[in-house]
Every structure is written in structure tokens, then in C-alpha cells.
Amino acid sequence: MISQYQESLLLPARTFQSGPMNTTYEDVLEHIDSGILLFDEEGVLTFVNKQMYGILGLNRHSLLGCTLIHLLSNIQLNRFKKKQVLRGYREMMKKGKPSYEFVDEYGRYWTVSLHCGEEMKGCYLFTFKEISDYKLIEQTAYQNDSLAMLGKLSASIAHEIRNPLTSIRGFIQLLHPHLHQLGKEEYAKIILAEIDRANDIIHEFLTSSKPSVPQVAMIPVSALLKEVVLLTESEALMKGCEINFYPLQEDMIISGDIKQMKQVVLNMIRNAMEAITEKIDDSIGRIELGASREGAEVRIFISDNGKGMDICTLDRLFSPFFTTKENGTGLGLSVSDRIIKNHGGCISVSSRINEGTRFVISLPLIQ
Structure with a gap:
């Protein structure tokens, strides 16, 4: 009524x-x-x-x-x-x-x-x-609670699962010759691959709960990005993508852990590849990578023309355990976010459905 x-x-x-x-x-x-x-x-x-x-x-x-x-x-x-x-x-x-x-x-x-x-x-x-500020505080508090819980959970997982996995892996390797005689060698390969995947998931839990202290060194941004392109070019071609790297106009140097910085950029490029393979149309997948100076900062950008994300996904993108992938753990971007924050920087993202996504990593430059 x-x-x-x-x-x-x-x-x-x-x-x-x-x-x-x-x-x-x-x-x-x-x-x-x-x-x-x-x-x-x-x-x-x-x-x-x-x-x-x-x-x-x-x-x-x-x-x-x-x-x-x-x-x-x-x-x-x-x-x-x-x-x-x-x-x-x-x-x-x-x-x-x-x-x-x-x-x-x-x-x-x-x-x-x-x-x-x-x-x-x-x-x-x-x-x-x-109430945008209140929502941000609420999301941060939720994320901190999730990370605290993750720290306790990951320590237990590491001790309770890794040891039996190691034993299983050893016994499968011992049985490998017998399986080969039976013509079932591919079973051993599948089991070993799944054990390795389980170990990788455990490693992601440990990394997200207790990321290692950065081993600080001077990192030329151009060299960092060129190395990442070399590591991902062949994988991109296999997935029908092309990576366009825009050479930097000037030498820019940041301070940080080279392994952690490489992990962040690699993770975002691989996410871009997956977004491109999941898009609806048959257009050529493109990933763009480059960097520019903005005052005392460097802005590293990774953009793709993949399936894009809606606003609800963007809101939870860096939350631990949140994932849109069938086999994802939801830890890759939350770990990347923590790494960049530990280096005094931040990550921003913009996206539109069926148009693509753009990540920008902002880090302080060494003057």
C-alpha cells in the first residue's frame, strides 16, 4: 500500500x-x-x-x-x-x-x-x-584483520601440509620406474605437478602473511622493465598477446628489492594476459608497459585491452582471498600492494568492462 x-x-x-x-x-x-x-x-x-x-x-x-x-x-x-x-x-x-x-x-x-x-x-x-572515507577505513580495517588471521593460518598450513607433501613427492619419485614399466608414467607427472602447485599456494600464503624485509639496492627502472618483458614475451605469444614496451625517455632509479619489484610487475602482466584470454571478442590482445616521471615519483603503467572489471570487483581487488579466477588464491594483488607500500609507493587501477584495465605503480625516485 x-x-x-x-x-x-x-x-x-x-x-x-x-x-x-x-x-x-x-x-x-x-x-x-x-x-x-x-x-x-x-x-x-x-x-x-x-x-x-x-x-x-x-x-x-x-x-x-x-x-x-x-x-x-x-x-x-x-x-x-x-x-x-x-x-x-x-x-x-x-x-x-x-x-x-x-x-x-x-x-x-x-x-x-x-x-x-x-x-x-x-x-x-x-x-x-x-562516506567514501569511512568506507576506506572500514575496508582497511577488514584487510588488516584478514592479514592477521592469514598470518596465524599460514604458519599452521606450512607445518601441517608441507611435510606430508614432501613425503608423498619422494614416494612418487621412487615409484616412477614402476609406473614407467606399466605405461602410466603420465600419472606420476600429474601427481608431481599437483604437489608442486599445492606448495606454490602455501608459499603464497606465507609470502602474504610475512613478506620478507626488502633487500634495498638501486634499481634502474628501464632495466627492470626490460627484464620483465624478456621473461614474459614467449608466454604472451603462446596466449595470443603482444607486449608493447615503451622505452623510457630518461634514466630513472628507485630504491628497493629487485626480486620483490620484479614479482609485482610480473604478477600484473600475467593478470593482464588472463584478462585478455577471457575477453569476448577476437581482437588481438595488447599489453602496454612503460614509465614516466611525475615530479619526484616514477609512474610505471601496465595496461591491457582485456575483459575489464566492474566497480564491485575494483573495490575488493586488493583484499586477501578475493579472486575472480577459477584456480586463483586471491593473494597475488594483496601481496603486490603490500610490497609497493613497503617501498613507500602505491598502486592505482582503472578499468572498464570490455575495454581493458590500467594499473599504475607510483614509487619515489632517487634524486
Whole structure:
């Protein structure tokens, strides 16, 4: 059932005459950091502050006196915002929820709260507040908790699984001549390969929970990237990809652990290869690799024209155990993120579905 107020929200716009509102209170509402929409008991919009106009992307004073249906018919309101307004209306007005969270087209998090009842004298007050910083803190706390749990889990896994795997591997090697006589030599190869894969997963757990202290040395960025290209060129060709390396315009040197830095770039290039093999069309897969100076930093970029990622995947990309791969562990990017942070840098990523992904590694340069 739709209440009388909800029906009034959907009525056509009508002429609105501003009432005698306290100027001091109005000034306060104009300058708070939240967006405000105030509807009276008849569903007419009586007050909108400047932050709310900015959130909606509409001209100032173009909404007073309108109802919800008139707001949705505003040609200046884009399709994405109309969709969010309707979804918020359904969640709070029809389902009776006091608040509603959403992500806007720029990836920012917002919460909408509804205040009504006797204290509002029949009016309905909607407040919009950006909570992106809170979400970041929440995600960081969750990640730290996951890493703490991972540290305890990985130590147990290393002791309880590695030893029997080593024994099994030894016995399979002893049985290899007998399997060869029986014509079942491929069974031994499969078993050994699976044991090695299990050991690799255990190694990833240990690395992610307790990454080694960087062995600091001076690393020429150009030499680092050239070596990574040499290591991955043949694998890329086998997967139908080509790697385009853009030679650096100048010599740039960073300080860090060469093995860890190589691990990060290799991981991202291999991720790019997998994204290209999973894309829908048959276009040639391309991976671009290069670097440029930005002030006192170097920006190393790895981009591909693979299947891309949606915003939900991007939000959880560096979380431990999160993976979209069938046989993935969800630890590669979380380990890479920690390595770069330990080197005083950061990783940023942008992506679009069916268009590709671009990673940028920012690291301080040695002057």
C-alpha cells in the first residue's frame, strides 16, 4: 500500500511560495557538508541546499515547489541519478528503511537518511552525505584483520601440509620406474605437478602473511622493465598477446628489492594476459608497459585491452582471498600492494568492462 504522502510525491509540480523560514537556520543548512531535501506534508519540495544541487548536478533554485515526479522529469538530471533517486524512494518510502547506501557514477560512496514522524510535523527530511572515507577505513580495517588471521593460518598450513607433501613427492619419485614399466608414467607427472602447485599456494600464503624485509639496492627502472618483458614475451605469444614496451625517455632509479619489484610487475602482466584470454571478442590482445616521471615519483603503467572489471570487483581487488579466477588464491594483488607500500609507493587501477584495465605503480625516485 502506498501512503497518502507517497502518492503526493508523485503528483505534478505545483506553484510554491516560500514560507517564513528562520534566516539563521537556513544559512546553517546552506553551509553544512550534507545535501538536504525537505518535502512538506503534501509532497512539495520546500527546501534544497546548495550541496544538494551539486550532488544532483542541477542549476540553483530550479527545484523548489516540485514533487518527486517533476524532479525525475528534469532533463538536466542524468539517467544514473534518476535511477538512484527511484531506488532510494523504493527502499525508504515503500520498504520503510531509515537509510540507504549507494555508489555514484564516480565510485564515491553515499548514504541517504530519512527523518520523519511527529517531530518533523508531517514533513520528510532527506540528508545525503558522502562516506567514501569511512568506507576506506572500514575496508582497511577488514584487510588488516584478514592479514592477521592469514598470518596465524599460514604458519599452521606450512607445518601441517608441507611435510606430508614432501613425503608423498619422494614416494612418487621412487615409484616412477614402476609406473614407467606399466605405461602410466603420465600419472606420476600429474601427481608431481599437483604437489608442486599445492606448495606454490602455501608459499603464497606465507609470502602474504610475512613478506620478507626488502633487500634495498638501486634499481634502474628501464632495466627492470626490460627484464620483465624478456621473461614474459614467449608466454604472451603462446596466449595470443603482444607486449608493447615503451622505452623510457630518461634514466630513472628507485630504491628497493629487485626480486620483490620484479614479482609485482610480473604478477600484473600475467593478470593482464588472463584478462585478455577471457575477453569476448577476437581482437588481438595488447599489453602496454612503460614509465614516466611525475615530479619526484616514477609512474610505471601496465595496461591491457582485456575483459575489464566492474566497480564491485575494483573495490575488493586488493583484499586477501578475493579472486575472480577459477584456480586463483586471491593473494597475488594483496601481496603486490603490500610490497609497493613497503617501498613507500602505491598502486592505482582503472578499468572498464570490455575495454581493458590500467594499473599504475607510483614509487619515489632517487634524486
